[in-house]
Amino acid sequence: MKNEYEVRLPREIVVASIDLRGLWPVDTVEERVNDILDRMQEVYIFKPDLICLPETFQTSWVREERKVEDYAEDVHVPGPVTSLLCREAKAQQCYIVCPIITKDDGKFYNSALLINREGQIDGVYHKSHLVPSEIQEMGLTPGTLTPPALNTDFGKLGIQICYDANWFDCWDHLKQQGTELICFPSQAPFINVLKHHAWINQAYIVSSTGEGARILDITGDEIVKSGQFERWVCETINLEKRLIHVWPYIRKMKAIRNKYGEKIKINIYHPENWITLESRDPELKVQEILEEYEIPSYDEHLRKNELVQDKYRP
Amino acid sequence: MIKKDITRRDFLGKSATGIGIGVLGALNAQSCTSLEYSREREVLRRNLRVASVDLQHMYPGISIESRIKNMLDRMEKAAGSQPDILCLTETFDTSYVNESKPYSEIAEDEYEPGPVTTRISNFAKAHSCYVICPIVTKNQGRYYNSALLIDRAGKITGAYHKVHPVDSEISDGQGITPGPIRPPVFETDFGTIGMQICFDANWFESWAHLKNDGAEIVFFPSQFPGGRILNFHAWRHNYYVVSSTGEDARIIDISGIDIDSSSFQLGYTWASINLEKAYIPTFPGKYSIPDILTKYKDRVKIKVYRDTGGGAGTGAGHITIESLDPDLYVKDVLKEYEIPTFREQTLEAEQVQNRYRNPEA
Numbered sequence: 096m097k098n099e100y101e102v103r104l105p106r107e108i109v110v111a112s113i114d115l116r117g118l119w120p121v122d123t124v125e126e127r128v129n130d131i132l133d134r135m136q137e138v139y140i141f142k143p144d145l146i147c148l149p150e151t152f153q154t155s156w157v158r159e160e161r162k163v164e165d166y167a168e169d170v171h172v173p174g175p176v177t178s179l180l181c182r183e184a185k186a187q188q189c190y191i192v193c194p195i196i197t198k199d200d201g202k203f204y205n206s207a208l209l210i211n212r213e214g215q216i217d218g219v220y221h222k223s224h225l226v227p228s229e230i231q232e233m234g235l236t237p238g239t240l241t242p243p244a245l246n247t248d249f250g251k252l253g254i255q256i257c258y259d260a261n262w263f264d265c266w267d268h269l270k271q272q273g274t275e276l277i278c279f280p281s282q283a284p285f286i287n288v289l290k291h292h293a294w295i296n297q298a299y300i301v302s303s304t305g306e307g308a309r310i311l312d313i314t315g316d317e318i319v320k321s322g323q324f325e326r327w328v329c330e331t332i333n334l335e336k337r338l339i340h341v342w343p344y345i346r347k348m349k350a351i352r353n354k355y356g357e358k359i360k361i362n363i364y365h366p367e368n369w370i371t372l373e374s375r376d377p378e379l380k381v382q383e384i385l386e387e388y389e390i391p392s393y394d395e396h397l398r399k400n401e402l403v404q405d406k407y408r409p
Numbered sequence: 410m411i412k413k414d415i416t417r418r419d420f421l422g423k424s425a426t427g428i429g430i431g432v433l434g435a436l437n438a439q440s441c442t443s444l445e446y447s448r449e450r451e452v453l454r455r456n457l458r459v460a461s462v463d464l465q466h467m468y469p470g471i472s473i474e475s476r477i478k479n480m481l482d483r484m485e486k487a488a489g490s491q492p493d494i495l496c497l498t499e500t501f502d503t504s505y506v507n508e509s510k511p512y513s514e515i516a517e518d519e520y521e522p523g524p525v526t527t528r529i530s531n532f533a534k535a536h537s538c539y540v541i542c543p544i545v546t547k548n549q550g551r552y553y554n555s556a557l558l559i560d561r562a563g564k565i566t567g568a569y570h571k572v573h574p575v576d577s578e579i580s581d582g583q584g585i586t587p588g589p590i591r592p593p594v595f596e597t598d599f600g601t602i603g604m605q606i607c608f609d610a611n612w613f614e615s616w617a618h619l620k621n622d623g624a625e626i627v628f629f630p631s632q633f634p635g636g637r638i639l640n641f642h643a644w645r646h647n648y649y650v651v652s653s654t655g656e657d658a659r660i661i662d663i664s665g666i667d668i669d670s671s672s673f674q675l676g677y678t679w680a681s682i683n684l685e686k687a688y689i690p691t692f693p694g695k696y697s698i699p700d701i702l703t704k705y706k707d708r709v710k711i712k713v714y715r716d717t718g719g720g721a722g723t724g725a726g727h728i729t730i731e732s733l734d735p736d737l738y739v740k741d742v743l744k745e746y747e748i749p750t751f752r753e754q755t756l757e758a759e760q761v762q763n764r765y766r767n768p769e770a
Contacts, residue, residue: 202767227761237766261755287665291641315637342575366636366656397611403576408587409551 104333105377108145108249110276111138111329112301112308114321115149119156119305124166127157128176132183134327139187141329144249147192147303148180150257150280151205154196155305163233167198170206170219177208177216185214190247192254192303194280197221202236205229207254207280209245218245220254223265240264244272250334253298257281260288263295270296275334279303290315294367297338297393313338314364314371336373337381340396344370347388359384369393457599459626460492460679461651461658463671468505468655473515476506477525483676484532484540490679493599494539496653497529499607499630500554502544504655512584516547519557519568526557526565534563539597541604541653543630546570551586554578556604556630558595567595569604572615591618600625600684607631610638613645620646625684629653640665647688647752663688664714664729686731687739688751694728697746701730708734709742727751 118130131152138146149155153176154166168174173181176195184191194207197219205225209218221238222229229235242265244251253269255277269277279289279302286309293300294315302309308321308328313336319328341363348361348370358376363369372381385392391399462483470476480501487495498504502525503515517523522530525544533540539560546555546568554571570588578585592615594603603619605627619627629639629652643650644665652659658671660680671678691713698711710731732739743750749757 221767223766224758224762227758230761230765237762239766239768258758262759287640287644290637291644294637295641364636366634367638368633400573400576400608401612403579404573404587407579407582408589 103331104335104375106249106335106374107331107333109141109143109329109331110145110147110299110301110310111141111143111327112147112278112303112310112321113138113149113152114303114308114326114328115152115155115305116307116321117326121157123159124153124157124161124176128153128179132179135183137325137327138329143187143189143329145190145192145247145252145276145278145301146187147278147301147308148194148280149303149305150194150207150282151196152194152280155282163196163203163235164198167196167203170197170199170204170208171216173216177210180208181210181214181216184210184212188212190217190252192252192278192280194256196235203234204238205235205256206238207256207278209247209252209254212248217247218243220245220256222256222259224259224262226258241268244269244274250275253277255279255292257283257285257304260285260292266292266296270298274298276301276332281305284309290317294338294369299332299334314367314369333373335381336371337385338393339370339372339385339390340393341368341370344388344390347390351384351388355379355384455599455685456681456683457493458491458679458681459494459496459649459651459660460487460490460677461496461628461653461660461671462487462498462677463653463658464498464501464504464655465657465671465673465676467676470506470508472508473502473506473510477502477528481528481532486675487677487679488532488536488538492536492538492679494541494597494602494626494628495536496541496628496651496658497543497630498653498655499543499556499632500545501630504632512545512547512552516545516552519546519548519555520565522565526559530559530563530565533559533561537561541628541630543606543653545585552584553588554585554606556606556628558597558602558604560597567593569593569606571606571609573608573612575608590614591622594619594622594624602626602628604628604630605642607633610635610642613642616642616646620648624648626651626682631655634659640667647750649682649684662729664727666714683731683733685739686729687743689728689730689743689748690751690754691727694730694748697748698728701742701746705734705737705742708732708737709739 113134121127168177180191180193191210192207193210197204197206204221207220208216211217220242223238223240225235225237244253251274253274276299281304284304284306289300293311297313300311310318310330312318319330321328358379360373360375362371374381467479517526529540529542541556542559543556546553554574556569557565558567560566572588574585574587594601601623603624626649631654634654634656639650643661647663650661658678660668662668669678669680710733712729714727
């Protein structure tokens, strides 16, 4: 139960992400897990709906060497680390994206578990694009190229991990499934690359990496990032937001503003020819406005033009 | 051995006097007495100056004639940067011009210079530079939103047809015809180039074709600036992107980072760019940097970009390495230190991933 005095729009959620910087190197897995749990405490005051942790957070840059089979955890029954995170998720009534090495059907994966508000494992993503050394030296198996869009009570959530950022197939698959928010646990920050994935997929991105935690808007704009004074981020984002092409729909913005006033927030991205529309009213859905004014989504606009192009292309 | 301090334009001045690439190649083959001689010429011609104009303060134009005059005036100013290639704006002669004429009156031939192309050709010849000349053209009874490539001798050497015109341009088949999804690339005396126009920015396929077909620079005449969309295409394919738009003109590095852009005051931009440059991943690239610097010193320029991402591993995102020495090819340095390019590394990784992938999990 969230704070009853807190006024939030129906599709507004509070997302938090934890930066690994400053927590490495450490000697033991136990130290690392405790450090992460400590850092998570910093964001609890904001009552987050979702907390994203860094890739393989319990073992990355930890001096203690252990075999994969000794620390990989089950994807269905919580192991030692997952249990701790399940406890936190339940206590805070929030989702946690928990990236650890897992085992499933005799294979090992670089995964991110989705733990729900009840503290149960509610989904898993296996990193699709492993670095070759993860396969050849650690014995990990790459996941499918059709990653799942995971259901939450605020919408569909996707996960991509680290090296995945250099490919587009999985991100596109998440988009096709209607994913609106993508968590990105990673070692490397992939800063500019993530900005491109955000606008290409028109999805918010929450990154939690070895060098920073960030929240990116559906346009790729950076909403917030961690730094030397605070190694975490926490921000409210509104999923009731859409991106459309500027032309010829810019002509309709005045009428929309006149009718809906402060109920709708319109931003123009001049160089890219984009417009974002965000509902600021609990009763108003952006899709209803688009339908009312016969404005297609960005992708529908491109498809509509593409049909004409293909029809007349020799 | 030619002098080390030979300037690029001295060299190109000779090569451009009525000769094309074929002759340039023949010169190398016939006249070179040493490997060094050949390489010096090769690397010199891989360094070039690009310039691009925007359309600021030129619209709305009163007439097509006044627009052409204004554009030629700006081109002359930009010519002070001694460009090897200059990019003009999409349909620069007619966009935002009050005087309206049907395509049948303004479309020009793609082989024989028409009224507009002739004037641009004269400019190209006078300044011994290539020009990307975006106008509406006609070819076999069809109209295209095109970008012509005019060479240093003022000759039309190629035409790109906009792949993705907006539906209003196509006008139910009565207007512009869309070009092929796989666009042509063009050879110049400094390297291989391609073009994309305006709305094309929103599709990815043709940009990928250009990379696969060897493009090292993609010119982007447009009405809309493109913003971060162009930075993406440059990073994605590790080629330079040079835009010339209604609002700005930009030169974007193979890393996807802006090198320069036009100003409100000038309306044009220019920069030296080096095609003898590679984009490499941090790992394993970073381990070889000390050795490369020790051995090659000022003969190479290495830049580590922390914030751009791309390579495997942590920390620095990627590295660019370029040769500043006519005797040194970047690919030779990479081979010597067994450093893959970013593209090579991801392709290699993909092969390993696919070999071991569990398609069900």
